[in-house]
Amino acid sequence: DVKVTQSSRYLVKRTGEKVFLECVQDMDHENMFWYRQDPGLGLRLIYFSYDVKMKEKGDIPEGYSVSREKKERFSLILESASTNQTSMYLCASSFGHGGYGYTFGSGTRLTVV
């Protein structure tokens, strides 16, 4: 089975801190994604990557950056955490195109205080 592992299940950070969320997948998927999920809003795409060192902005990239130095790892960075970034963050990976083979990590619930 494809496994997508997110480094932390729960995280509490202070306003202004730089926060790193790590995601690793073990099935050699080209595509990796970062979403946040908020009640009533569904999943919203922050950034995605189709290849190493490649990154593209999603719908809500402001306040975030990403890094993909290796194919299996996609990191989400909150440059200066703010309380409105309190959310559930979900990483996903997939092979090919069209949404097939999409697998999510178990999520990181981030609270910014």
Added chain:
Amino acid sequence: RKEVEQDPGPFNVPEGATVAFNCTYSNSASQSFFWYRQDCRKEPKLLMSVYSSGNEDGRFTAQLNRASQYISLLIRDSKLSDSATYLCVVANYNDMRFGAGTRLTVKP
């Protein structure tokens, strides 16, 4: 207008009931369609893909109407274990759009 809209729910049904969820999407170029299931505080997991001809997986039936840009999910003989949030997902190439989800609670 949201790109993918779902019945807001919540749906509270007794065991054994039949329940239907609806979903509409705005991008007529969408190519792939899915239903995901998400348990409380867990990640979404694929329930089933949705094909134009309609498809069935046990107690679950999914339908797609491209002309009306409408997707449905029917659950027959509901079980307590079906309690979850169901997400409608529409994809155009690698652009995945998620509905906000419909919460289902199946009660004894």
